[in-house]
Amino acid sequence: TxxxxxxxxxxxxxxxxxxxxxxxxxxxxxxxxxxxxxxxxxxxxxxxxxxxxxxxxxxxxxxxxxxxxxxxxxxxxxxxxxxxxxxxxxxxxxxxxxxxxxxxxxxxIALQTSDKHKVSLPLDWREGDKVIVSPPKTVKEMLEREASDYEMVDFYLAKKDL
Missing domain, CATH: 3.40.30.10 (Glutaredoxin)
Known part of the structure; x- marks a missing residue:
């Protein structure tokens, strides 16, 4: 089968x-x-x-x-x-x-999405769900992230739509 x-x-x-x-x-x-x-x-x-x-x-x-x-x-x-x-x-x-x-x-789909967009995928992710953006590596990146339209959980955890 x-x-x-x-x-x-x-x-x-x-x-x-x-x-x-x-x-x-x-x-x-x-x-x-x-x-x-x-x-x-x-x-x-x-x-x-x-x-x-x-x-x-x-x-x-x-x-x-x-x-x-x-x-x-x-x-x-x-x-x-x-x-x-x-x-x-x-x-x-x-x-x-x-x-x-x-x-x-x-x-x-998850592997291809992660590779294409350079993002991580949360638990139970399905196509169309928000993705996780890599954490900032500098204070400047952190400030840029805070000014973005990302869904901020904390400075190190942000989600976005693709």
Whole structure:
């Protein structure tokens, strides 16, 4: 259901200039059979690649084989990797707990918003909510901030609309 969920949200990820890649420790032949089965039963076709990690090298490198979980199945995980190849956010899920697409989308938007506007985001932030402006580094910056239209909580904590 989860991979189908990503496929059904392909347009969202395309709009956000985000590439999806699946990874499984099954063989390419298993992937082809599985993708075909999903298409036949749901009408959904995956437009993103699924890596066959048979030797589990990638799964091990990314910490997807967790102690106490299956020896032969990687845990469910989502990695946000920026264009420079830096891992920005990791979400691990036990094998018996599905991912939350709304939170995955929110996290992606949050990372892109923070990067684009050089701001921080508060607890439970959603697109359109106020953002946090970096604290002032000088007294001059503090005075400029006080004269701004920011929502001032204190000199070190200010929020603004984007």
């Amino acid at each position: 989860e991979m189908t969920g990503f496929a059904l949200n392909q347009d969202f990820f395309d709009e956000k200039n985000t590439k999806l890649v699946g990874l499984s420790i099954d063989s390419i032949h298993s992937h082809i059979a599985w993708v075909n089965n999903v298409k036949k039963n749901t009408g959904v076709l995956f437009e993103f690649p699924i890596i066959a990690d048979i030797d589990m090298k990638v799964s091990k490198l990314y910490g997807m084989l967790q102690p106490g979980e299956s020896e032969t199945a990687a845990v469910r995980a989502v990695f946000f990797i920026d264009p420079k190849g830096k891992i920005r956010l990791v979400m691990y899920y036990p094998l018996n707990v599905g991912r939350n697409m709304d939170e995955i989308k929110r996290a992606l």
